[in-house]
Amino acid sequence: MESSDNKILTIDISSNNIKVGLVSEKLELEAYSLQPYEIINEDIDGFAKSIDMTNLWKQINTGIKNVLKRGKFERLLGISSCGQRMAVVFLDKAGNEIYGGPNTDIRGIDSAYLIEDHFSEEELFKITGHSPSVMFVLARLLWFQEEEEDKFKQISKILMLDDWIVYKLTGECYTDYTSVGESQLFDVNKKTWSSEIIDAFNFDNEIFPEIVKSGTVIGNLKSELIKKYGIKQIEIPVIKGCGDTQANLIGMGVIEDGNIGITLGTTAPVHLVVNKPIFDTELNFWTECHIIDDKWLIEANTGSAGRVYDWFKDAFLHNTIINGDDLMQSYLHKSKPGADSTYAFLGPELMAIKDMTSIKRGVFTFQPPSMIGERLPKIENFARSSIENICFGVLENVQALCKFTDSDVKIFTSGGMSKSKELCKILANVLNKNLHVPLVKESAFIGCAMNVLVGLKLYSNYKIILDKLVNFEKFHVDSSISEDYKNIYTEWKNLKNKLDDL
Numbered sequence: 455m456e457s458s459d460n461k462i463l464t465i466d467i468s469s470n471n472i473k474v475g476l477v478s479e480k481l482e483l484e485a486y487s488l489q490p491y492e493i494i495n496e497d498i499d500g501f502a503k504s505i506d507m508t509n510l511w512k513q514i515n516t517g518i519k520n521v522l523k524r525g526k527f528e529r530l531l532g533i534s535s536c537g538q539r540m541a542v543v544f545l546d547k548a549g550n551e552i553y554g555g556p557n558t559d560i561r562g563i564d565s566a567y568l569i570e571d572h573f574s575e576e577e578l579f580k581i582t583g584h585s586p587s588v589m590f591v592l593a594r595l596l597w598f599q600e601e602e603e604d605k606f607k608q609i610s611k612i613l614m615l616d617d618w619i620v621y622k623l624t625g626e627c628y629t630d631y632t633s634v635g636e637s638q639l640f641d642v643n644k645k646t647w648s649s650e651i652i653d654a655f656n657f658d659n660e661i662f663p664e665i666v667k668s669g670t671v672i673g674n675l676k677s678e679l680i681k682k683y684g685i686k687q688i689e690i691p692v693i694k695g696c697g698d699t700q701a702n703l704i705g706m707g708v709i710e711d712g713n714i715g716i717t718l719g720t721t722a723p724v725h726l727v728v729n730k731p732i733f734d735t736e737l738n739f740w741t742e743c744h745i746i747d748d749k750w751l752i753e754a755n756t757g758s759a760g761r762v763y764d765w766f767k768d769a770f771l772h773n774t775i776i777n778g779d780d781l782m783q784s785y786l787h788k789s790k791p792g793a794d795s796t797y798a799f800l801g802p803e804l805m806a807i808k809d810m811t812s813i814k815r816g817v818f819t820f821q822p823p824s825m826i827g828e829r830l831p832k833i834e835n836f837a838r839s840s841i842e843n844i845c846f847g848v849l850e851n852v853q854a855l856c857k858f859t860d861s862d863v864k865i866f867t868s869g870g871m872s873k874s875k876e877l878c879k880i881l882a883n884v885l886n887k888n889l890h891v892p893l894v895k896e897s898a899f900i901g902c903a904m905n906v907l908v909g910l911k912l913y914s915n916y917k918i919i920l921d922k923l924v925n926f927e928k929f930h931v932d933s934s935i936s937e938d939y940k941n942i943y944t945e946w947k948n949l950k951n952k953l954d955d956l
Contacts, residue, residue: 461527464902465514465535467491467615468698469557469720472510474517475899476525479907481923483894485525487517493556502561507543507554511622515682522683530685532906533623533675534693536701536898537615539636542591544598545611545621552605554618555594562593565600569593572654575737581650583635583642583733583741585807590638596655612637612661616695623692624673627663631743632696634665642731642741642750668696668745669908693909695902699723699753700745704904705897706868707890707920709746712861714852716881718869722759722802722848725751726855738807739854745905746916752858754851758801759844763871765800766840770833779874785834786841786876791883791935792942793835793842796820799946799953800840802847804854815956819949841877845884846946852885866890866926868897875929882929884943886936889929900924 459478466473475486491510496502540557555561569578569587579585587593591612598606613621614633621627634640634647639662641648647662666672675690695701699717703725708715713727731741731750740753767778774781799817818839820831856863865887871877872895882889894900904919913919 459527460529460531461525462531462903462906463518463521463533464899465518465533465619466698466701466898466902467510467514467535467537467541467619468898469538472513472517473896473899474514474521475896475902476521476527477899477903479531479912481894481900481903481919483896483899485521486896486899487520487524489513489517493558496561501559501563503556503559505541505554505556507551507618510554514619514622518683522685530687530690531912532671532691532693532910534902534905534909535616535619535623535695536698536902537619537633537695539614539633539697539699540590541615542594542637543613543615543618544605544609545613545627546608547610549610549621549625551618552608553598554615557589559594560588561601562590562597563588565593565596568596568600568655573651578638578651579737580733581641581643581648582638583731584638585737587638590636592638592651592655595639595657599655609661611663613663614697616697617663620672620692620694623675623679625676626673628666628670628672628694629663630666630668630670630694630696632668632700632745635742636697642743645743666694667747668694668700669905670694671909691906691910693906695905696745698898699725700751701898701901701905702868703751703897703901704745704916704920705894705899705901705924706866706892707924707926708866709744709749709916709920710864711749712859712863714855714863714865716848716852716865716867716869718759718867718871718877720758720760722756722844722869724754724756724848724851724855726858728752728859732858734858738805739858745901752855754805754855756802756805756844756847756851759847760870762800762802762840762844766837770836782837782841783874783876785837786874786880789834789838791842791880791938793838794821794829794831796831796835796839797946797949798836798839798843799950800843802844803950804847804850815953817953817956838880841880842884842942842946844871845877845881846943848881849884849943852887863887864890866892868892868895870895878927878929882931883936884939886931886939888931890926891929893925893927 544552
């Protein structure tokens, strides 16, 4: 790759980190910066959480400048971004931030009764495709109306987190279908702000920004920012991005009916692509818009995945001189399916919205030392069982989503844990499906860059970009191992059902 290639600047604000990347026209990730940011607990119970938006913007600027210094480029083609879904920012008339809240802010729990007075859970789900209300912007907005009336009256615009990034770069207020779809103020059937919900609570329509498609050119980077970043260009277009999940999905190739994408990050959301909005009659799995025209997604979520992986490394491998990831790979390679009857129950499971608040125990089960037993568990067995636990949780959600499609299912994965070849082998055999993994695992960066290529009309659609520029590694099923995993999963599930009663 020539160092003078045109580049694309991408920004991803995930649940834990600010990530800035520099991507080539060929969708090669040249450089990236990663830094954590702080979530502020506003109450003792931990329900009300916020983000210091001034500090977040400062850190974003630091990340941008660091990446631009490290990467070499002749010209920046454009900038695009994505952000954690459900995170929201309220602006006043002067454009200043009144409130910024992460996806974990559930202060709206105190205002949920107001929603229930107007809509049943089923009625709201049929409009928005989402539940429960306490997780989304609607409940938070009502909380401010009740608890912080002065701030509520100051609200001039409501922006999802990715919308806010675009606003800070350009001064323009827009949202897109994937971002606003996580607000519970959006009609997923009509693909517009829900007048039914907005009118029910007498919200001012002016506070809701115009909705555009991802890949729309919003404007140019502010001239003062061009100067601040030390870029020798007069104009740099900023292209509307999307929710981080959708950026991951297009970056890993999940765009066609029957495609299933597994994002192996902090949590492990699982998404199925469908050609019309389909609603779960149990009000459990979410329905949302995809970036691709006339495509929707059904979402299940395995829950803690990367958290389990990181916890295991921190708890059991922190005193070793060998890198924790390398040690995990070694343990997975030398251990066998089933980990000598060692099973882990550490959180990943079938999505169950109505059971989210129940307290569950983290458990390992294994054969204890005895006079009879000869095969005692070792550290590699515990390591493998924790990974198999994640894969079994993914399996449950994949199986559930397959019921919503008649198309041939093709499975993709990306995210931090997909860098582990041993984990990908296990996952393919647990699912009994070949697994397609993009060579660039940080697929949100690639998805954002694809939005730029489409927005600037360098390519007419996402499929052409995928076919030409995105390469995959394929993990094939070993039929004998996969058959073993059917029995191992059944044993895991039987034990889990018993442990859930503890």
